[in-house]
Amino acid sequence: MTGATSYSHDFEGKTVLVTGGAQGIGRGIALAFVRCGASVALADLQANVARDWLALECARDEPEGPTYRVYEVDLARREEAVDLIGRVEADFGRLDVLVHNAAYFPLTPFDAITPAILERTLAVNLCAPFWLTQAATPAFVRQGGGRVLVTSSVTGPRVAYPGLAHYAASKAGVNGFIRAAALELAPLGVTVNGVEPGMIRTPAMENLGDAALCGHIARAVPLGRLGEPRDIAGAMLYLASEHAAYVTGQTIVVDGGATLPEASAAFA
Incomplete structure (x- = not known):
């Protein structure tokens, strides 16, 4: 595949659900699993966008390759999250990996955060992994184990950013969810990372500013560039693979070294 990122993991025969996969990081994660042979279920509010690129990529890479389905789902609604898991297991016959990547984070000054903004942020970012994981656990148990992966953020657990207090709070909560769920689900053979x-x-x-700001941010990263969706996808593939069978309750920071304590002084 010319210009495509090559991955060495093998997910042949596995079914992977990726939420928030229409664009950005979610698209990169879903595409990585496709290229590793997985059958991919992709859930997003922008189902048509996801369906268009996924059909194109699957046809381009492997005309006889992995199967996929796209589901239009609002993960702020518990009933839709729970129903999604049932639909995926019914359509594919199994569920091996759940990746909750969908997120809501409108850039909003602290004093302008409304109940509606805060409630939707918490519903999509923090509540949805609870509902999805609860619903997926019986499917995992039926086949002897499974993997839950969540896209968290350095914003909240490690750093703050103006206009994202609601998002930071939700992602700090996500890291707590990862640790606690990992502890409770470990006896069932389910890892959570x-x-x-x-x-x-x-x-x-684009919500954060113009090209000049992005350039300034890139220069402050020790590795000298902004990250790409494929960088996150690589970490997700590892955590979903057999190489990470003994890893649970952890988060991997993928930020080019930006949150290292020394970075602000050395690369400002």
Whole structure:
């Protein structure tokens, strides 16, 4: 595949559900699993966008390759999250990996955060992994185990950013969820882990400013660039693979070294 990222993990025969996969990090994660042979279920409010690129990529890479389905779901609604898991298991016959990547984070000054903004942020970012994992656990148990992966963030657990207090609070909660759920689900053979992205080059970055600001941010990263969705996808593939069978309750920071304590002094 010319210009495509190559991955060495093998997910042949596995079914992977990725939420928030229409664009950005979610698209990168879903595409990585497709290229590793997985059958991919992709859930997003922008189902048509997801369906278009996924059909194109699957046809381009492997005309006879993995199967996929796209589901239009609002993960702020518990009933839709629970129903999604049932639909995926019914359509594919199994569920091996759940990746909750969907997120809601409108850039909003602290004093302008409304109940509606806060409630939707918490519903999509923090409540949805609870409902999805609860619903998926019986499916995992039926086949002897499974993987839950969540896209967290360095914003909240490690750093703060103006206009994202609601988002930071939700992601700090996500890290707590990862640790507690990992502890309770370990006896069932289910691991729970996450990835904390730093500044990743996605359409959502447009919310943070113009090209000049993005350039300034990149220069402050020790590795000298913004991250790409494939950087997050690589960490997700590892956590979903057999190489991480003994890893649970952890998050991997993928930020080019930006949150290292020394970074602000050395690369400002």
